[in-house]
Amino acid sequence: xxxxNENYLKLPGSYLFSTIGKKVNEFTAANPExxxxxxxxxxxxxxxxxxxxxxxxxxxxxxxxxxxFKGYAPDLGYExxxxxxxxxxxxxxxxxxxxxxxxxxxxxxxDSGNIGDIFDIDNKIAVCDPVYPVYVDTNAMSGRxxxxxxxxxxxxxxxxxxxxxxxxFAPELPKERPDIIYLxxxxxPTGSTINKDELQKWVDYALKVGAVIIYDAAYEAYISxxxxxxxxxxxxxxxxxxxxLRSFSKNAGFTGTRLxxxxxxxxxxxxxxxxNSLWARRHGTKFNGxxxxxxxxxxxxxxxxxxxxxxxxxAYYMNNAKVIRDGLASAGYTVSGGVNAPYxxxxxxxxxxxxxxxxxxxxxxNVVGTPGSGFxxxxxxxxxxxxFGSYENTVExxxxxKKL
Amino acid sequence: xxxxNENYLKLPGSYLFSTIGKKVNEFTAANPExxxxxxxxxxxxxxxxxxxxxxxxxxxxxxxxxxxFKGYAPDLGYExxxxxxxxxxxxxxxxxxxxxxxxxxxxxxxDSGNIGDIFDIDNKIAVCDPVYPVYVDTNAMSGRxxxxxxxxxxxxxxxxxxxxxxxxFAPELPKERPDIIYLxxxxxPTGSTINKDELQKWVDYALKVGAVIIYDAAYEAYISxxxxxxxxxxxxxxxxxxxxLRSFSKNAGFTGTRLxxxxxxxxxxxxxxxxNSLWARRHGTKFNGxxxxxxxxxxxxxxxxxxxxxxxxxAYYMNNAKVIRDGLASAGYTVSGGVNAPYxxxxxxxxxxxxxxxxxxxxxxNVVGTPGSGFxxxxxxxxxxxxFGSYENTVExxxxxKKL
Numbered sequence: 106x107x108x109x110n111e112n113y114l115k116l117p118g119s120y121l122f123s124t125i126g127k128k129v130n131e132f133t134a135a136n137p138e139x140x141x142x143x144x145x146x147x148x149x150x151x152x153x154x155x156x157x158x159x160x161x162x163x164x165x166x167x168x169x170x171x172x173x174f175k176g177y178a179p180d181l182g183y184e185x186x187x188x189x190x191x192x193x194x195x196x197x198x199x200x201x202x203x204x205x206x207x208x209x210x211x212x213x214x215x216d217s218g219n220i221g222d223i224f225d226i227d228n229k230i231a232v233c234d235p236v237y238p239v240y241v242d243t244n245a246m247s248g249r250x251x252x253x254x255x256x257x258x259x260x261x262x263x264x265x266x267x268x269x270x271x272x273x274f275a276p277e278l279p280k281e282r283p284d285i286i287y288l289x290x291x292x293x294p295t296g297s298t299i300n301k302d303e304l305q306k307w308v309d310y311a312l313k314v315g316a317v318i319i320y321d322a323a324y325e326a327y328i329s330x331x332x333x334x335x336x337x338x339x340x341x342x343x344x345x346x347x348x349x350l351r352s353f354s355k356n357a358g359f360t361g362t363r364l365x366x367x368x369x370x371x372x373x374x375x376x377x378x379x380x381n382s383l384w385a386r387r388h389g390t391k392f393n394g395x396x397x398x399x400x401x402x403x404x405x406x407x408x409x410x411x412x413x414x415x416x417x418x419x420a421y422y423m424n425n426a427k428v429i430r431d432g433l434a435s436a437g438y439t440v441s442g443g444v445n446a447p448y449x450x451x452x453x454x455x456x457x458x459x460x461x462x463x464x465x466x467x468x469x470x471n472v473v474g475t476p477g478s479g480f481x482x483x484x485x486x487x488x489x490x491x492x493f494g495s496y497e498n499t500v501e502x503x504x505x506x507k508k509l
Numbered sequence: 510x511x512x513x514n515e516n517y518l519k520l521p522g523s524y525l526f527s528t529i530g531k532k533v534n535e536f537t538a539a540n541p542e543x544x545x546x547x548x549x550x551x552x553x554x555x556x557x558x559x560x561x562x563x564x565x566x567x568x569x570x571x572x573x574x575x576x577x578f579k580g581y582a583p584d585l586g587y588e589x590x591x592x593x594x595x596x597x598x599x600x601x602x603x604x605x606x607x608x609x610x611x612x613x614x615x616x617x618x619x620d621s622g623n624i625g626d627i628f629d630i631d632n633k634i635a636v637c638d639p640v641y642p643v644y645v646d647t648n649a650m651s652g653r654x655x656x657x658x659x660x661x662x663x664x665x666x667x668x669x670x671x672x673x674x675x676x677x678f679a680p681e682l683p684k685e686r687p688d689i690i691y692l693x694x695x696x697x698p699t700g701s702t703i704n705k706d707e708l709q710k711w712v713d714y715a716l717k718v719g720a721v722i723i724y725d726a727a728y729e730a731y732i733s734x735x736x737x738x739x740x741x742x743x744x745x746x747x748x749x750x751x752x753x754l755r756s757f758s759k760n761a762g763f764t765g766t767r768l769x770x771x772x773x774x775x776x777x778x779x780x781x782x783x784x785n786s787l788w789a790r791r792h793g794t795k796f797n798g799x800x801x802x803x804x805x806x807x808x809x810x811x812x813x814x815x816x817x818x819x820x821x822x823x824a825y826y827m828n829n830a831k832v833i834r835d836g837l838a839s840a841g842y843t844v845s846g847g848v849n850a851p852y853x854x855x856x857x858x859x860x861x862x863x864x865x866x867x868x869x870x871x872x873x874x875n876v877v878g879t880p881g882s883g884f885x886x887x888x889x890x891x892x893x894x895x896x897f898g899s900y901e902n903t904v905e906x907x908x909x910x911k912k913l
Contacts, residue, residue, distance in 0.1 A: 106779070107628065107720055107721045108631060108779070109627060109629060109782055113627065113787050116790065146581075152572060152573050152575050153573060153578070158570075161572075161802070162569055168557045168562065168565075168765070171554065174554070174555070174762075174765075176765045177550075211767075211796075211799075218795030218796075222650065223514050223517065239794060239795070242794050243794060284510070285511055358578075361581060361582055361798075361801045362802070363798065378518065383513060386517055386523075386650075387517075387650065390650065391618070391650075392615075392618065392622075393618040395615075397765045397766070399803075495575075
């Protein structure tokens with residue numbers, strides 16, 4: 106008899122967004138006249154930029170003619186896109202990334218899950234707490250995280266690095282030595298970030314202890330402060346210890362369009378083996394490229410028009426973030442994030458649990474957010490609001506919260 | 510120090526298409542005046558059907574307006590597409606597949622590689638020989654195949670099922686008991702297939718020995734004969750032992766557009782655990798859906814216009830297949846395939862090796878095909894030609910071969 110991967114059975118239910126959905130549905134059924142405003146899930150709402158739309162129409166037309174039709178894409182992705190990335194995301198920051206160090210994918214979620222394939226099961230991971238659940242869940246699926254301890258909300262073989270008000274929402278170097286360190290800055294869910302000197306400490310630490318950093322920079326386009334690094338490769342030595350994940354989801358509204366990329370410098374070696382060669386092998390064997398139409402759309406993000414238009418979108422969301430942050434602060438809440446990220450992280454008032462505050466906000470303000478405890482035990486007592494709603498809804502939601 | 514997945518280092522180089530490319534480039538450099546005709550790689554050449562193009566333009570426009578913009582897709586894929594699949598691919602064949610048994614993906618290559626994630630490492634796989642390399646390579650990457658034995662061109666812990674003229678290019682039930690059986694009909698690379706009674710024997714066998722069948726039906730649209738099953742679920746009991754993989758790459762020319770799906774019936778259980786629930790968990794955790802635009806394009810394939818147009822494309826390719834098959838037969842070659850599949854499998858003349866025949870065809874007819882030995886040891890002495898070229902090139906290639 107065949108055997109299943111028993112690690113899947115250890116996973117706790119992914120209750121967060123389904124529980125939120127259930128609670129909202131129940132409330133709506135009981136209160137059909139109330140207008141709910143959702144500032145919970147991190148999904149964009151603005152339509153794709155005109156430059157992207159134009160390029161996609163052209164690409165669709167190319168697929169309609171035998172002369173310009175595109176079959177299988179090159180393994181690493183189209184060179185026109187990798188070239189635009191190398192120039193705009195790295196060269197402009199003083200970082201040289203070669204075209205064969207860039208791997209185009211269907212998004213950072215796939216990449217952050219799949220990257221584990223190239224590592225041995227016997228590696229100890231370190232994650233921030235709270236954290237984007239995919240890092241931990243995908244490692245759990247491959248058997249790297251030990252046993253789940255429900256009473257703690259933690260896995261037995263994972264190093265958790267608390268990120269709370271006490272740590273200024275940044276992780277501290279762990280006492281126990283990790284093999285693989287997941288970092289995400291600007292951070293989901295806290296919206297916090299760290300400056301270049303602080304990130305350099307992580308690079309130095311990884312080089313010292315022989316760890317690899319998986320650096321998720323999906324929100325780099327939201328950085329507004331000068332000394333916050335846009336790529337980990339701004340730090341000295343990072344090419345020898347870090348993989349960077351990037352996404353078009355939040356910088357260009359591609360959550361439903363699907364495009365991302367992973368950077369693996371050839372300097373990154375385990376003994377004689379470059380991780381670049383391992384990922385190239387995985388990419389070529391288990392993936393067949395992002396659609397040509399979508400890769401063309403991605404390249405349009407880097408045109409002058411595309412940059413201008415997507416920056417306007419980001420400015421729109423960041424204005425929402427300011428509305429939320431300032432509004433909550435003036436109402437007496439303790440807030441962080443929202444300056445270099447589209448997420449605002451607030452401390453629940455009067456020591457309410459995250460879920461109690463969720464219920465309170467839903468019942469009394471008809472506003473939906475995300476309980477911080479859903480992202481990890483150190484998220485307890487915190488709450489996430491996102492800046493991805495419309496300006497009008499965002500203003501109204503904050504007015505309602507202020508009136509409570 | 511972190512550790513890499515050492516299984517990757519066991520993989521032999523993927524020399525097949527790179528060696529072909531190198532040989533063709535060398536020939537072209539030495540003979541710039543010669544016109545090469547490529548009937549090697551299984552990539553389509555006809556542009557997307559007008560109904561698909563129209564729907565994609567509409568979907569692009571939907572992404573340009575806040576009212577119709579689409580963010581993250583539903584985990585399993587859009588219901589409009591799963592509904593079209595359930596009705597057209599299964600209901601019409603007398604098979605009931607529920608919408609939550611269909612998982613939309615970015616293609617059958619990803620699915621056939623990723624499906625291994627839900628199974629324990631300690632499962633023994635059985636594959637046809639010759640075979641689509643992704644099945645074996647992805648199992649090797651996860652450590653399921655033992656050691657590679659270069660002198661045999663085989664892995665130590667894989668059951669190989671020879672498919673040669675002696676077996677009528679169909680596998681025989683293996684003597685050793687497998688846990689996971691990969692079947693692909695119509696077959697890549699041989700172009701052969703089996704009838705419903707023969708496939709029923711595999712289903713009965715899997716149920717008897719407690720194996721699961723991964724059934725790759727990527728080429729089902731090319732079936733022309735009556736008694737050849739279009740889905741494994743036409744066989745009694747298959748829902749309790751088989752996962753089916755489907756692709757839009759060859760039936761609608763989506764090789765560069767990327768869309769596929771996996772069917773996992775809820776009857777398929779290992780003890781109390783449905784494989785459907787495991788795949789749902791993987792799909793939701795390590796994947797974020799195919800792009801809305803592409804899912805909309807996929808649904809257009811199932812409209813009346815879309816069906817008519819894609820059937821015309823398939824007829825075009827199958828006419829090429831007939832040209833190749835009949836032409837080679839009349840020239841004295843022993844050929845198979847090409848009746849229910851876009852691949853023609855020929856026996857090399859005079860006991861030439863597959864690579865010797867490759868060189869001979871390249872040098873003397875300037876035609877590029879694929880050496881059968883590249884798909885496995887039992888492919889030695891065979892050669893694959895594909896029907897995906899233009900009609901004109903196909904006719905000319907066969908004329909050249911006939912003149913040899």
